[in-house]
Amino acid sequence: MASEPFRGQKRKREHHHHHSKGGTNPHVNVIQKLDGKITTQGGPQSKSTLQESHSKGGRINQREKAKSLQAVREQLPIWRSRKDIREALDQNDVLILSGETGSGKSTQVPQFLLESQWCKGQIAITQPRRVAAISLARRVAAEMGTTLGSSSPASRVGYSVRFDNSTSPAMRVKYLTEGMLLQELLRDPWLKNYSIVVVDEVHERSINVDLILGFLRRIVTGEAQGEGKREKRLKVVIMSATVDVESFVEFFQTGFRKIEEQQKQEAADEEEDNYSESSWSGISTSEDEKAPLQKDNSIPVNGNVTKALLRFKNKPRDKSDYITINGKVINLVPDRSKSQQKEPCLGQPNGQNEEYRTLDTKHVATCFIKGRQYPVQVFYMPEPTNDFLESSLTAVFQIHYGEPLPGDILVFLTGQDTVEALQKSVEDHATGMAPEMPKILVLPLFAALSPAQQAQVFLPAHGYTRKVILATNIAETSLTIPGIRYVIDTGKAKAKHFHNGLGLESLLVKTISQSSAIQRKGRAGREMPGKCWRLYTEQGYQEMEKTGQPEILRCDLSSALLVMKARGVDDVINFPLMNPPRRDGIENGLLHLLTLGALTERGVISSIGIQMSRLPLLPSLARVIVEGARNDGEYLLEIIDIVAALTVENLFLNPATEEKREEADTARAELTRRQGDLLTFLATVRSYAAENANRKAWTEKRYISHRGMQNVMNVRKQLRSLCQQQKLLPPSSSLKFHDYDEGPLNVSEDISTSILKCFLKGFHANTARLMPDGSYKTFVGNHAVAIHPSSVLFGKKVEALMFVQFVFTNKSYARGVSAVQLNWIGDALDGGEIA
DNA sequence: CCAGGATTT
Known part of the structure; x- marks a missing residue:
């Protein structure tokens, strides 16, 4: 075995949160299969306690159950802030709520807001994953003493995920996946069903979340134009685990500010037609420069060459971007400014929503809730390693020899290949252990594994045995494994990246972000105090990006652009996004949609495009x-x-x-x-x-x-x-x-x-x-x-x-x-x- | 001449 990497190591303590016994999830007792993935469910809301019954006795039971859960609710860190949260939304349209793991935000916030006077419609809470949407709905139904979704028309809590819709007429709280909310936006662009939309796990910055934030900002600020406006204001809650609240606040305030400036500008335009130059994302907008961007999309086929010459031009006021293909001019951003301007709509000063226009920071409130996690002690390498498999092997046995049972080990690796390689070397070394040592049970964990193999990870090892789970990123957010007390973090993960010019995506091993490292570390502190070995130096940690790159900057945009076009967003370049993608990525996506026939020459979605978008x-x-x-x-x-x-x-x-x-x-x-x-x-x-x-x-x-x-x-x-x-x-x-x-x-x-x-x-x-x-x-x-x-x-x-x-x-x-x-x-x- | 990080509609 290689020399011990942690001798003379630096020690450091991070995040000692207050913890009281009987926390949210002290034991995990149910294994649930869903979609081929195994998930655990927290103790109090175990499946058996939630078996819905239509009998009278069942209903009484529900109420008793809810009563007993009330005590647990009141122990949650967020409980004390319930009044503040309600008041924040009485006075503001948007609340950015940052709550650490274990704060209880995902279950409690909708219940707090339900009692608000202005909350007459439904509350939507989006989740990135199906299992989370379903298990949160189940938990909240139990806390509210109501059946879940479709089991009863009187149910007040439900969920909506693909292939599984559990909703009912009297429902007030609805958990849904991000994809489902985007789907609803197709039918109902103003989200009229909802009084509040709560967007959870925003820090993960999935492309769906970024799109949802854009649509919500357009509705809540009045940036969205067109018919069918809401009568009542929409309230928005953004919930994030990390502390980068600033960028979310800035994102929404920019929207409110933009509307105010637009209105001032309109007033000024009455006197003077202003054609001032402005530029977006570093692209020249000079009229004289005929082809500021030019690309030769030659596709030689059968000796014929189809030339797609791409030219962009930008007049700031009418945004008539176009592509020229074989001399044909095709608009990418149709000009609807003439027809769309004067429509009175949400947030405009002549409507009944005048309070929108008092533009100070009161539009956006913020709130921070402490979490509840056991402390996790962090160890760094004294020197960087160039072989994380060897270092992992050493660390596994250092823990096994030096740390007490019970306490299983979770190792974060990059992929199936590294998981299998380390499995082999750990098993080889384990055979040479002294017989009085606890046994080691190595369990691989990655998405391609069969559900039966994945389930192994959740079963307690029998006998005098320590489980060593070798996992990909699947264990970082998607699956929570009970019994983990020691985490080994290689600091690496595979990440997908789309390359525009080539139409090629890469899947390469990259250094993770600090927020990923914190998330991985946290996997050791869910049930008891834990320890985390980081197979990189403390300086290495400091040099990591604070957060990972949002998905929208790493993927093919054609899908997202079709989503926008199909939901009435013509001017996709000015669609509000927290991190606008590079201009060439948007061009590429639009060009792709055009060649598919999803857009017309005017840049408007075609009948084919509408069919595709459904x-x-x-x-x-x-x-x-x-x-x-x-x-x-x-x-x-x-x-x-x-x-x-x-x-x-x-x-x-x-x-x-x-x-x-x-x-x-x-x-x-x-x-x-x-x-x-x-x-x-x-x-x-x-x-x-x-x-x-x-x-x-x-x-x-x-x-x-x-x-x-x-x-x-x-x-x-x-x-x-x-x-x-x-x-x-x-x-x-x-x-x-x-x-x-x-x-x-x-x-x-x-x-x-x-x-x-x-x-x-x-x-x-x-x-x-x-x-x-x-x-x-x-x-x-x-x-x-x-x-x-x-x-x-x-x-x-x-x-x-x-x-x-x-x-x-x-x-x-x-x-x-x-x-x-x-x-x-x-x-x-x-x-x-x-x- | 030999291999797919994780989500979702």
Whole structure:
């Protein structure tokens, strides 16, 4: 074993919060399966205590339960602030509430506000994850002494997540996922159902949260224009775990300030038409400079060259950004300033909401709530390490020899490869331990693991044994593991990053942020005082970014832009975002939507775009569905099956041993199609659907995820239903193959070709051709690309490829690969996707 | 010539 890294180490104590016994979650007693993920639930709200009953006795029981929970509520740190929180929102539109772990904010804030005089509608609380939305709703229902959602029409608490809606008419408090609120925004742009929207876990800065904050700011400040305004004001609560309250305050105040300045400006404009120059994000706005940004999007196909010359121009007042393609001028930001201006709406001074206009800082209140966590002692390395696996190994045994039981160890690693490597080395070393030492049980934990394997982590080890859990980031926020007292933090994680010019995403190991490090450390202090070993120096910690980069700065923006366009945001460049993405990222996303036909030449969402936006899919995949609906939707059911499979990650499991891998290969052989992964998915979905006897055994034999296939069937059902609603599919009664239980497993060559041609409508930019040396080069940009080893086409040579994902890890890989013909790619472009 | 951090509609 390597030398001890922590000898002569620096010690430091952080965050000694007050703690009283009988905290929120002293023991965890229920394992709940949801969506293939195992989650724990806190003790007091265990499943058995929440079994709803419609009998009278059951209701009395509920009330008694709620009464006993009241005492627990009053112990929460946030309880003392309930009056302040209510008053803050009596006087302000926005409250930024920063509450540390264990403060009770996610369960209590909605209950406090329910009693506010102005709160007549529903309260929405958004969560980034499904499980959180459901378990919080369950907890709050118990505290309020009411049944949960759909179990009774009188229920006052419910939740809404995809595939699982538990709501009722009398409901006042609704927990929902961020994605669900964005979906509601499509139907109800002013969120009229709600008196308050509470946005929880904002510090995670998911792209959905950033979009939601933008939409909420537009509503609450009056930046949003158009018809259908609210009669009552919307209140907004932003809840964050970290201390960077400032940026959220600034974000909302900017909105209020902007409206005031706009109104002053309008008054001034009565006298003088002001054409002052302004610039956005460093882009020159000079009129003389004809092409401040110019890009050659040449796509050579069949000798023809489609030139997409991108030119931007900006007149600050009318924002008529446009692209020129083959001499055609196409607006990206349509000018609706003439038609939209004078509409009286929320927040404008001539309306009944005059108090909006008293512009001082009173629009935005802030509040800080102490958390309740056990103290965690932190150790740093005296010197940086260049081999975190070796350091982890040393640290595991240093803890095992030096720290008492009970107390399990959680190690944060980067991915499946590092988890498996460390598992092997820890197990090897453990065999050489003295027999009187406690045993070590090593448990891997990452998303691709089967639910049964994930469940191992939550079971107590029997005998004189210490659990060592080797996890990816999944254990940082998504899963909470009981019994952890020692955390080893490598300071690394894999992060995805989208590269605009290349249309390529990378998945690379990066140094984590300080807030991630704090979050990881906190995993040791949930049930008792703990210790955290950071496999980097204290200086290393100081040099980390304070927070991680928001997702919106790291991803393909076409999806987010379609979300905005479909919800009436034409001027996407001025949509309020806390961290506006680079201009070229927006251009790229808009251009992508344009080539998909989701936008018209004027930059307005097209009928195709509207259809796409109603599908819970990436724009490219949504476009494939819409394409499949043309020609009488002949192959749309097949396409839906494939798309459904594409949306589910880790469908085909990767067995740990070589032997099992071969077993999987032979079992899957009947599903494999030489045309590639897409048609292999089709055969898989149909074959699974046709299996009536034992679907679980069917998946196990083939090393296919059972949960994953169940998910595929859910998505398939949803896509079919959405397509029927939009008349992309005929109603089910006249549908020949409504369910493929009887459908053919194989499709003809002609049908395969038609299907792949539909996919080219969404993915013509993701194509590559075979080079003389046997490698593949993309059509767009001529970049080298290799077929991913998980593909059925791995190692095969075909004249051209189409792929669903282009990702850089060790090198550039194509995933979701199909064999196509060169001339199909030309056809896809001639078909007029630039409508 | 050999591999996918985590969410979500």
